[in-house]
Amino acid sequence: MSQATVLVDISDGVATLTLNRPDRMNAFNAAMHAEMRDALTEVKTSGARCCVLTGAGRAFCTGQDLADRVRKEGEPAPDLGASLEANYNRLIRLLKDLDMPVLAAVNGIAAGAGANLALACDIVIAARSAGFIQSFCKVGLIPDSGGTWVLPRLVGTARATALMMLGDKVSAEQAEAWGMIWRCVDDEALMPTALGMARHLAAQPTLGLALTRKALAASASNSLDDQLDLERDLQAIAGRSEDYREGVAAFMEKRPPRFQGR
Structure with missing residues (x-):
């Protein structure tokens, strides 16, 4: 039996979803997209009152698994617009449709769609060793998963433009200073801080x-x-x-x- 690519734990009113492809730095493939949609649907009807999204291993999420996009000679180019509509756009909409606060506990690198998935959450807490990269420009693509909407609203147009065109890494400390995220904490404090906040929110109105x-x-x-x-x-x-x-x-x-x- 294949290993689950999304782990779901629901306790104390908190649903914790863990992206679970650590060998691929939690990059999305078709299976993870399907399991994530199922997980968010489960959370919505579970009675949970707060949701936490995090990653297994040393990364939060590095976006799309490009190994799934390798094209053999002679094959037509993929329709990435259709892929976005079927996968990442559905994911962001499902996340936004939850009737509860959603926290991101960013435990490592959040790159590409992984960065924008984190920034789509209501409150983002990041480990000090984490970082955020708008890596789309490195492969000739535009930022997606809502990134061109949310990032300028968080850090302003000038910073968002430079980050998206240069693909520079933003440290967790810098992200906090810029208002991109709520808080940067020491690595060992990440999950206790995130789960403590989630349990607090779950007990609120x-x-x-x-x-x-x-x-x-x-x-x-x-x-x-x-x-x-x-x-x-x-x-x-x-x-x-x-x-x-x-x-x-x-x-x-x-x-x-x-x-x-x-």
Whole structure:
């Protein structure tokens, strides 16, 4: 039996997905894409209230496994647009569709689509030895997996352009200084920090956090008036939640709240 390319662990309200092709630096092939889609579908219906994405071994993810793209002489060029639509675009959309906070625990190099997969998460924590590389320019491609959308919004157009055209590695410390990620931690502290934060988030009013994800996702393209209308509509949903009622009751009774994510 072949080894699973994505490991799924669900405990304490936290779903941890581990990319598991360490011999290939967790580069994606067709099998990993299929297993990742299945894993995200499982997480969505599992009752988990926070998701953590990390990698096995010395890399987080180095994007596409180019060994799967070697073309024999005489074969037609692959349709990479179709491949993106079937695989990476579906992956990013499934990730964004989760009704819970999503954390990336970047344990090593995150390159190409692997870097943009990490940056698509809500909160990114990276080990000090980790690094981020927009490596597409090294093989004649453009950044994908949402990279051209998210990276300029994180670090600005000037930095994003240079990173994508030069393919320079950004250290975890530099990524934190630039606001590309939330936090850089010592290697041995990565998973304890990420899982501790995930357990904390899983105990919070996760319906409200999911609605916050929706508001933030829309803010980049909305006008202020559109965003005010969206905030109104989402706040109406949050205001009818059990979590809001519990939060107010706990505040009035001066006790810790017991949120259920409903």
